Amino acid sequence: MSDSPQGLQARYGSAALPVTDALNPFIEQLLSHRSVRAYLPDPVSEAQLVAIIAAAQSAASSSNLNVWSVVAVRDADTRARLAECAGGQAHVREAPLQLVWLADLARLRRVAGQLERPSAGLDYTEMFLTAVIDAALAAQNAAAAAESLGLGTVYIGGMRNRPEDVARLLALPPEVFAVFGMCVGTPDPTKPAVVKPRPPQSVVLHHERYRQNVQDAGIEAYNQAMARFYDEQKMNVHGTWAVHSAKRIAGPESLSGRDRLAEALHTLGFRLK
Numbered sequence: 001m002s003d004s005p006q007g008l009q010a011r012y013g014s015a016a017l018p019v020t021d022a023l024n025p026f027i028e029q030l031l032s033h034r035s036v037r038a039y040l041p042d043p044v045s046e047a048q049l050v051a052i053i054a055a056a057q058s059a060a061s062s063s064n065l066n067v068w069s070v071v072a073v074r075d076a077d078t079r080a081r082l083a084e085c086a087g088g089q090a091h092v093r094e095a096p097l098q099l100v101w102l103a104d105l106a107r108l109r110r111v112a113g114q115l116e117r118p119s120a121g122l123d124y125t126e127m128f129l130t131a132v133i134d135a136a137l138a139a140q141n142a143a144a145a146a147e148s149l150g151l152g153t154v155y156i157g158g159m160r161n162r163p164e165d166v167a168r169l170l171a172l173p174p175e176v177f178a179v180f181g182m183c184v185g186t187p188d189p190t191k192p193a194v195v196k197p198r199p200p201q202s203v204v205l206h207h208e209r210y211r212q213n214v215q216d217a218g219i220e221a222y223n224q225a226m227a228r229f230y231d232e233q234k235m236n237v238h239g240t241w242a243v244h245s246a247k248r249i250a251g252p253e254s255l256s257g258r259d260r261l262a263e264a265l266h267t268l269g270f271r272l273k
Helices: 006-012 025-031 046-057 076-085 090-094 106-114 125-148 163-169 215-232 241-248 258-267
Strands: 068-073 097-104 152-156 176-185
Touching: 006 025, 025 125, 046 068, 046 125, 068 076, 068 125, 076 090, 076 097, 076 163, 090 176, 097 125, 125 152, 125 176, 163 176, 163 258, 215 241
Parallel strands: none
Antiparallel strands: 068 097, 097 176, 152 176
16 A cells, blocks of 8 residues: 555646545556657567557456457558648657557447348447447556556547548448557657646546536636646646637637548448437
8 A cells, every 4th residue: 555645746736635545556557647759669569469458358348349449550651641640740650559449330230240130229329439438448458558568658539630541541441430549669768758737636526416616616726737737848838728628629620620520430331320
């Protein structure tokens, strides 16, 4: 059992820290998560990949349907093309391994067809949502596993910027969609990543009933914590966390091409009734 507040201090900044005596080494590892965007060229071994995917497959899966898949991309040219699809993010090109996590309804469609059974349930938004959730749960297990092996990761939502191009590049069949990517590799020690503060628990934790009014004080505290973080990291971010977040949701022009996601999903074979 750990009584060190170091992990909590890093995660919550100067906000009021949660009071807990329940920390253990696994939770401390989760608290130390950081997004790594600078990697050494050292490859991720096949043994490491197998262990990471085993951890991913140990995540919960709704009704054990396993409606997710993942493409492991090591080829430098493919990584470079994925980087272009994701808005030119250099770390997508430079990380030795890119894991592209997929919502995959094609496998069950094929299974049902081979059994000569109907599969109309796959046409509904519920099944697409199930696949996205399954992929996210698996990916988070994979990220934690990778970090336990001394590797770094960062999620790449930019895979949704140009989903049709990603599908063509990875030869995805209809009803398979790249939910996000994940860079994996050995962090470059000369460019260390840092733990980013999160909002106080009063912002996200509700007891018995959801309440909005109690979040305001925590959001203001988080604005101040992130302002200090931006300053310490010399990040060119103007305004508070609230202002920065509001800019990201201002309208379709702020969604990096993802405002046409419904159209793209239909193009990729999802009916979404």
